[in-house]
Amino acid sequence: MAKTGSSDVAAPQPRAVAELKKELQRLVKAIVEEEEEQGGDDRRRMQSYEEALRALSALKDVSFGGNGGGRRKTTEVPEHFLCPISSEIMKDPVVLSSGQTYDRPHIEQWLNSGNQTCPKTQQVLTIPATLTSNHLVRGMISQWCSEHGTVLPSLDDDNNIDELNSLLKKLSSSSPMLDRKQATRELRLRTRRQSSFRTLVGQNPEAIPGLLSVLSSSAHDADLQEDAVTAILNLSIEDRNKKRVGDNEEAVLLLIDASSSGINMQTRSNAAAALFTLSALDSNKIKIVRLGAMRSLVGLLEHGSLSAKKDAGSAIFSLCTVRENRAVAASEGAAVVSLRMVKQGLLVAESLALLALLSSYEEAAHELAENGGVLCLLQILRESPCERSKENAVVVVHSVCVDRRRKLKEVREEEDLYGTLSDLEHVGTPRARRKAAGLLDRLRKTGHNTHYSC
Secondary structure, three states: OOOOOOOOOOOOHHHHHHHHHHHHHHHHHHHHHHHHHOOOHHHHHHHHHHHHHHHHHHHHHHHOOOOOOOOOOOOOHHHHEEEOOOEEEOOEEOOOOOOEEEEEEHHHHHHHOOEEEEOOOOOOOOOOOOEEOOOOHHHHHHHHHHHOOOOOOOOHHHHHHHHHHHHHHHOOOOOOOOHHEEEEEHHHHHHHHHHHHHHHHHHHOOOHHHHHHHHHHHOHHHHHHHHHHHHHHHHHHOOOHHHHHHHHHHHHHHHHHHHHHEEEEEEEHHHHHHHHHHHOOHHHHHHEEEEEOHHHHHHHHHHHHHHHHHHHHHHHHHOOOOHHHHHHHOOOOHHHHHHHHHHOOHHHHHHHHHHHHHHHOOHHHHHHHHHHHHHHHHHHHHHHHHHHHHHHHHHHHHHOOOOHHHHHHHHHHHHHHHHHHHHHHHHHOHHHHHHHHHHHHHHHHHOOOOOOOO
């Protein structure tokens, strides 16, 4: 008789599967209870393990048809290997007093969030809840992964969890100051080296408040302050942490304070870098400026070390990609400070990019006009080998001069002597050519220009 299906394995009987699962759950619970007993009977415990393994083997044969005879093997992960919270295969299964098994990091996150019940049964748990490693299920998962060519999830994260919990305990305000300093330094180093550890720290509800507590009490300890700020910077590099840190108003305020009054320049620079990293989210951009960061960042841009200036400038530019923040930056003097840096030859390309954003605001355009901005930028147009810098420079000149006849005179003199705009109109970037053409058109309309052709 011809076969009508793709497999010669009889369909499992639902009743048999349900009974075997029920028996397996009973045995697992018995093993957990025996593990918790002081001075338990090792022989009885071993017998329970063997019975559970036999039950698992029987369940596998009923469900999957065994491994022999050329029968088809399924790659579907058995349901009892999946964490009920994450629906992912468990790497460190643990049992609650309710008898339910969960993956350790997910049930710990559940409990650390203030929940006092078993997620699956809603049974109220004792406080603190006891988590017992389920070695039997871990062994079953290991065996199943081996048979099906699946890589068993690593337990490396478990070591990270233990280490993090230890560091957070030392970070507590009740710990000696030496322990707090050591823990903060270690968090700085670990979050710099390891992405998975940054994610783990961000997920722990105690970690960020712990670092903020250290930072708020570090006003007279330069090393401790720098370590705390840098650890927060490292955490903010991870995309999933940007919202966690940005949503914490205290974190943003402490970073703003550190950027303006940090004990050493490295702390101030790293605080600005942290604000820049957080500003990758538009929602954070608005909040950071609303909480007063712009004044601190402009101050650091003006008075900081070269590295600090770069971090501050990057943060200001990122914040100003949201239009409503540009008026705040202009009112805090960011345009004048950036122009001064261009004149000094410091971070010229970065400063010109920021000026191009700010010059559309009348306050910034006026300050640039009154502080020799046009002549400086015309020199950039004439001498700079960088096309992007020329583009940003002509954008600024256009904003400053298009409605200022007195400043147009400076542009006309430049054009009469060097033909700078005419050259740019033909060889610049598309945006630069448009702005150059607009200025030339404005010069034609004001008259007194016979030297150049358009």
